[in-house]
Amino acid sequence: MKVFKFGGASVKDAEGVINLAKIVKQFSDKDTVVIVSAMGKMTNAFEVIVHNLLNETSELEASLNYVEDYHSAIVSALFLDKNHSVFNAVETLFQDLKLLLKTNTSTNYNFVYDQVIGFGELLSTTIVSQYLNDIGVHNTWLDVRNYIKTDSNFRRANVDWDMTCQLISPLKQQNSICVTQGFLASDSENTTTLGREGSDYTSAIFAYALDAESVTIWKDVPGVLNADPRYFPNTQLLDQLSYREAIELAFYGASVIHPKTLQPLQQKEITLFVKSFLNPLEKGTKISQNQDVVPKVPCYIVKKNQILICISSLDFSYIVEENISDIFNILHVAKMKVNLIQNSAISFSICVEDTFTNLKYVLEQFQVKYKISYTSNVSLYTVRHYNDAAIAIIESNKHILVQQRTQDTLQIVTK
Numbered sequence: 001m002k003v004f005k006f007g008g009a010s011v012k013d014a015e016g017v018i019n020l021a022k023i024v025k026q027f028s029d030k031d032t033v034v035i036v037s038a039m040g041k042m043t044n045a046f047e048v049i050v051h052n053l054l055n056e057t058s059e060l061e062a063s064l065n066y067v068e069d070y071h072s073a074i075v076s077a078l079f080l081d082k083n084h085s086v087f088n089a090v091e092t093l094f095q096d097l098k099l100l101l102k103t104n105t106s107t108n109y110n111f112v113y114d115q116v117i118g119f120g121e122l123l124s125t126t127i128v129s130q131y132l133n134d135i136g137v138h139n140t141w142l143d144v145r146n147y148i149k150t151d152s153n154f155r156r157a158n159v160d161w162d163m164t165c166q167l168i169s170p171l172k173q174q175n176s177i178c179v180t181q182g183f184l185a186s187d188s189e190n191t192t193t194l195g196r197e198g199s200d201y202t203s204a205i206f207a208y209a210l211d212a213e214s215v216t217i218w219k220d221v222p223g224v225l226n227a228d229p230r231y232f233p234n235t236q237l238l239d240q241l242s243y244r245e246a247i248e249l250a251f252y253g254a255s256v257i258h259p260k261t262l263q264p265l266q267q268k269e270i271t272l273f274v275k276s277f278l279n280p281l282e283k284g285t286k287i288s289q290n291q292d293v294v295p296k297v298p299c300y301i302v303k304k305n306q307i308l309i310c311i312s313s314l315d316f317s318y319i320v321e322e323n324i325s326d327i328f329n330i331l332h333v334a335k336m337k338v339n340l341i342q343n344s345a346i347s348f349s350i351c352v353e354d355t356f357t358n359l360k361y362v363l364e365q366f367q368v369k370y371k372i373s374y375t376s377n378v379s380l381y382t383v384r385h386y387n388d389a390a391i392a393i394i395e396s397n398k399h400i401l402v403q404q405r406t407q408d409t410l411q412i413v414t415k
């Protein structure tokens with residue numbers, strides 16, 4: 001079996017859905033599982049709806065209309081028969097969403113977030129599945145919440161692997177293409193999500209449970225490049241990567257692959273292909289149990305919007321294990337991801353990202369015992385397999401706040 005994953009960029013408009021259908025028609029097998037994310041930047045648009053709902057702003061209706069119009073335009077362009085069942089299906093989803101917005105009484109941001117945000121993937125897969133059926137690519141639409149089970153850690157739920165594998169593995173017998181949602185899952189009763197950009201991870205979960213032969217994630221780039229083309233000119237395609245190297249790149253922030261994706265695939269040695277949905281015949285990048293990086297060139301990764309926090313003792317005493325444990329407990333509670341650590345005798349610097357807007361809480365907690373300084377909006381650059389030329393590139397014209405080198409990896413934090 002194969003698993004395909006199509007992200008938001010691939011289905012941002014009607015042409016994108018038509019292109020997806022061509023790829024599925026040409027490259028899938030009869031039992032391929034197709035995972036689809038919300039269309040374009042719709043997850044961001046749903047985030048605005050959540051914000052407007054919970055802050056009771058006057059913009060709620062406008063934000064809802066924006067999302068509704070966006071999907072309506074795509075459906076109208078794809079389906080010329082105005083009596084097609086897709087119109088009803090999409091309308092029903094919007095009615096459900098409106099009912100949820102009207103009747104919600106919860107003030108738990110993360111919980112409400114997951115209930116609302118899930119409509120993005122429900123809409124996209126409904127449209128894609130019906131379009132595929134319409135053009136003769138017969139498929140079954142699955143509600144992924146009946147297959148991927150998690151705890152109730154809303155917005156970053158943890159997969160219950162035993163239950164999930166039990167629920168997914170009967171699909172091995174399924175003799176048709178299945179279309180389902182990325183990013184979503186459920187606890188015992190509600191929708192949960194796996195973390196932003198988690199649809200890549202969904203594809204790995206299905207592949208693992210199905211013992212699939214491969215996963216292909218279809219992207220708007222030719223494959224994994226040695227840098228993000230949005231920030232670096234003259235990038236090079238990496239033809240092959242080992243799981244280990246891909247895990248390292250994803251960990252340091254190469255956003256082309258969600259960091260949790262590689263581990264399940266590596267465990268069962270399932271090959272991951274990253275290919276271009278614009279040029280599907282090109283070979284892209286193959287990630288498997290092979291050589292580290294081919295070609296072996298420096299790989300550049302940048303993470304923007306980081307916060308550099310410097311923590312030092314109040315009385316010039318050493319920062320020791322007990323303090324570090326303290327510091328990490330606070331970060332753990334705040335779900336704050338640490339991307340770089342540097343310590344000296346009396347100070348400890350961390351570069352973190354504040355996905356859950358907990359900076360104020362963290363700083364208050366630190367200040368009880370430590371002296372704190374921090375700089376917001378810094379960038380963290382990482383270079384894997386650096387050489388002199390790469391160091392010169394990465395350091396040029398930057399105000400460097402922290403620098404760290406290991407044998408393979410150079411990291412700098414800049415303002």
Ligand SMILES: Nc1ncnc2c1ncn2[C@@H]1O[C@H](COP(=O)(O)OP(=O)(O)O)[C@@H](O)[C@H]1O
Pocket residue numbers: 006007008009010197218219220221223224225226227228229230253254255256257
């Ligand atoms: N090393 C890299 N190689 C290729 N693309 C990268 C890399 N690092 C970051 N990117 C970015 O990842 C984007 C594709 O990932 P993403 O936008 O998450 O796609 P999708 O929405 O399909 O999941 C590219 O457009 C590119 O800007």
Ligand SMILES: N[C@@H](CC(=O)OP(=O)(O)O)C(=O)O
Pocket residue numbers: 006007008009037038043044120182183195196197198199200
């Ligand atoms: N739609 C979700 C999940 C996802 O993975 O999307 P994409 O595949 O477009 O990155 C998000 O934007 O976070």
